[in-house]
Amino acid sequence: MKLLRILATLLFATAAVSPAPTFAGEGGRTPKPTVTIETPGKCVAPAEEMRRNHMEMLKHQRDRTMRAGIRGEPASLNACIECHASKKTGTVLGDGTGFCQSCHEYAAVKLDCFECHQPKAGFKAAGVKQ
């Protein structure tokens, strides 16, 4: 009986010491993604709308820019990257911390924009010399 009491105290102590993770929703069981907004309050639309519709906005904009040649649209992937790239790493990717990747990893959505688009802000490529 004494041994059982010690064991219960030990268990309670470890539960109290370990840091409490943030959980999604009221009484949720899944941890929330870590989203850092580097320059808050400057987005082209309110956060709620961006969360739901950013993919639609980018999809329509990409067709208008690519096919019709319309430039300077409010929604633009480059503008997203310039604003949302991490101040530490300079990119919107990165395991669990990058603005785009952290959320997409959490939502289990494959993010293939960056197989072609440059994820780093202010990047300047140097070509090969022959």
Add this chain to the structure above:
Amino acid sequence: MSNTNPRRAFLAAAGAGVAGLGFTAIAPGLHLMAVGEANAAMRPAGTPASPAIRWGLLIDASKCAPGCNKCVEACHDENGISEQLPDPRQNSQWIRKIELVDRRNGRTTTLPMMCQHCAKPPCVDVCPTGASMKRADGIVLVDRHTCIGCRYCMMACPYKARSFVHAPLTEQNPEVPRGKGCVESCTLCVHRVDKGQQPACVEKCPEGAMTFGDLNDPESAISKRIAAANTTQVRSDLRLDLGVRYQGI
């Protein structure tokens, strides 16, 4: 991202916009527009490419210097073409220098060869997904969002102008997205043209052998030169109505 002051960034952007337009402010709200045809006007934000314009390029092969590779290097820098694959035949070639030799007398001509931006492009005809496309102002492009990498356009192109990206890339320029599994070719530096600038190869040619401009505008430098000199369309027998013309070949 080094510029963190939003007001300063705005001023810099506004300054760049004014410089790109070739405006000189006489008084507030009153501008003197530069008449030189070196730079086309920047298309205002929100307006699509105009079908009234046909962008073209005139290359004077008699001025093109043998051994000079400046246009190719300028293209690589501008478009972030930096990959060096184990098999060099798989490297992307948006522009290449070629040498023509007259076997009878050994006369050598060099010229840069790239996408000829046909008015009737065979690559667009054969594309099964509609990814290969011609923009309203005559620039032939690949929409990588719909390209499936079948390479049918590469076979259809009479100028071997297109390349396939064989390996994953990480060094793309923000304005020039490119990636594995898609076909690509010269875009006539569409991102620069839309800002009112010249293609990188035209700007960097030390001999001034390349002229860029609107083929539809009879007053443009390129149209005047084509009207005055004898110019050639490569493989004109195919009647593709090319946007790139050559002189002295």
